[in-house]
Amino acid sequence: MSRREAEQPEQADNAPPMVHTGARVRRNEDPRLLRGQGRYVDDIPLEGCVHGAFLRSTIARGRIVALDTTDAERVPGVLAVYTCDNIGGLDREMPLLIPHPCITHGRTQRPLARDDVYYVGQAIAFVVAVDRYVAEDAVSRISVDIEPLPVEVDMERAVEDGAPLVHPDVPGNIAASLVQHCGDADAAFERAEHHTKIRVQVDRSTGAPMECLATAARWDPVSGELVVWDGTQAPIGLRGALSSLFDLDEDKVRVIAPDVGGGFGPKIHFPYANEVLVPLAAMQLGRPVKYIEDRSENFVHMSHERTQIHEIELAATKDGEVIGLRDVFLHDTGSFIPYGIAVAQVASTAIAGPYRIPNIEVEFRCVYTPTVPVTPYRGCGRPQANFALERAMDQLAEELGIDRFEIRRRNLIADDEFPYKREGLIFADGLPVTYDSGQYGAALALLEKELDLPAFRAEQERARAEGRWLGLGLSFYVEGTGLGPYEGGRVRIHPITGKVYVNTGLTTQGQGHATSMAQLVADQLGVAVDDVIVVEGDTGVYDWGVATFASRAMVVSGSAIHKAAVKARERVLEIAANMLEVDPADIELKDGAAGVRGTATTIPLAAIATVSNPLRYAFNDAAQIATQFAPASKGDGPPLQGDSRPGIETEQFYSPPHATWAYGVHAAIVEVDPVSYDLQVKRYVIVHDCGKMINPMIVEGQIAGGVASGMGGAFYEKLEYEANGNLRNASFMEFLMPYATEVPHMEMHHLETPTPLNPIGAKGAGEAGTIPVAAVIASGIQDALAPEGIGPLWHVPLNPSVLHDAVREARSR
């Protein structure tokens, strides 16, 4: 793994050495998880807990003509059967979380269907029973009669006149539409010497976290507190929704995201039916209630993403300089649009990628189809935009007879052009797209070097002579990361043990916050990384903040925590200086203690923390020196003066001025088997830049996981809806999520161009790996099969059958 750095962010004079920050530190969270001591929702032991199960629609679009729960209620062990008729105020359309003026026909679903169903999997009834087995028995005894209505699951046909409507009052099935302009695309197309237009399609997939959705709730009638454990990326948001839906004070609702078994986007959406019905049942029944979604339900309940059809057109000079871009696309939002236009908006604003392209016109329509609702999944529209743009760049290169690397080189934004603004393209933070920093040219050059292109071309020539299909594909992407509005960080040094507690408003689903955030703090306070304890995902502990999404945790929370740690450091230095009677500048914090430079004198952090807190009781030796009567007190006034506070506890917030743009370029050398049409990725090379890396091991883990999802989307994973709206492959048997055998070894190289937008110089990394993979694989296979003269590969996922058909079609021409 290679690593190159641009200039470091400026360090203050008294800044501590960066020992942990930037190092490959093993994770604090691992020993617990490796011992089977993780605490996921279903692992929380709740005395007297009862269990829920849903009746779900097996019809895509239909009218409920009869629903009878009598038999289910008679099953021994059943405590309650809920339908829309007995859930009181919850029988309402759930919030549209992110409104936008372009959403002319926003529709959201009810927790339990009333009158109509809109997709296979929609919840109709919720049974609570003594255990999951009995609950499922009872579900099977609910009798429901649904009269099917006509459906159209094909998005292009769904917008045509006369197509069946998902919502009768939404003409053309259009939920939202938006046109954005940057520069003057019409003039650019007028002036251009060459136009290239292609139509690309990306099909539907799912985040498929290993832990499905899960909710548990307990109502305490004594304190009036509702505690909800939920596998969510947004506990603070869910708390807001629950206190508002149930009309409870916020401090009476505590939402805890304990260990969460993967998120990948779908768990940022809330509230799912289980997230409101489990708390309702817990409050009504006076017993803890749990609902653990199973995999077959997850496929038809948790949000999907990806289906988009783009018609993208590039306007270029003969030399391959792209001067204009037009893109018109349809975005499938499923049966509802609860998360607003996020996916389509992010796709539309990523459409010009790393290229200068000064004139852009991009238009999208969000289309209702009678399918599972769509909300962001790792990449959030970027993989689709990247696929459209990069396949178009390849096509332009071919039409103009320019090498694929060369045409990209000619269009990349140069280092001295940053910040590079696309006035008129409004990103998901409500601000114009502004790329903050990067070394795009260097990244491409590094990739070319690592690939050893001359050697590859020679090998490809030999392979072709032997009748083998060997090809090279590449894709360059950018990713707007680190969206606001803000996050907070609180740092507290425990007054007894000297251990450092850190809180923020996020959750983690595997990203290693307990380590990377701890590294930032450990450097400021001179303590070991495993003496910094990061607690997040619990509104009872910390409830200022937003959530984990959009590759933002390190950028936004990391910056807030860093700022809080800097303040805590100042306070420690001040107290230690008083105690040691030296100047704060002479003190260094190291190995959990404050020492006077050049001497052997040190005071442990625990002692400093204890002294910082004036005490009445001398419960141990350390406490004795902090009591108000101890000789150490100055005796010239009260122990706390002015606006000072006890202890060492600091809190800071970080609010990004706008998104920070990470980027990277991937290439693959692929071979297609001429008999089985199976795909073999012989090399997968990555150049990646997410600014300053706090823990390169974790960054690489994020990239590798992203690429694996991307491989799924490129060649394996496709949710297949039948014409009647039934999801054909709702299981891991038929939805082909990659195993280790389908994911290549990845060679990773890093550039580190810090962002000027935050104090730690970091950009986001969570989604990066996924974005370019479909384009890389399609480009590589296109190159491999070029001798066969196959048609363009503009639709993913590909698979052996598609390639077989493409070759057969080419040969029959």
Add this chain to the structure above:
Amino acid sequence: MTSSTYRSPVNDDPTLDISLVVNGRPVEASVSPRLLLSDFLRHHLGLTGTHVGCEHGVCGACTVHIDGRAARSCLTLAVQLDGATVRTVEDLEGPDGSLSPVQEAFRDCHGLQCGFCTPGFLMSVTALLDEDPDVADASDTEIRERIAGNLCRCTGYQGIVAATRQAAETIRDAKEQADVPTRG
């Protein structure tokens, strides 16, 4: 000895008696015939380290050892286990609480992120290395094939492949060390 009745709380549900060894401890139980082994381990014995990812035998998160071999606890009924020996992730650490070579390697190589699939992977890889210590010499491709019974959505498998190799090497080195005759 752990002994109790684990029956469905619905009274007319029949139960069967089983007697087995779990993580070295004898367990006697009276269980509903339809109770899955995964639920028996998790909810009746409190061994929640075994996770359930798909309930149809594909993802491997629920992998445990039954009589020394890796098996899917979500596809096994508790009543099938009469007389069997079961080992779960909770039993992997050493008597002194130290991580096993496989656990240690997963930590060193960043072979886990969210941790949900991890117990299943640990049990699969432990069984693999018990059966075939020569994995240390296998190619990456072979290792990938040998661990292709478990799904992971987080890591992209890179760290898991590396961890499997490191654990194989550690175990082999320890074995070689033990085999060296001690001199005078």
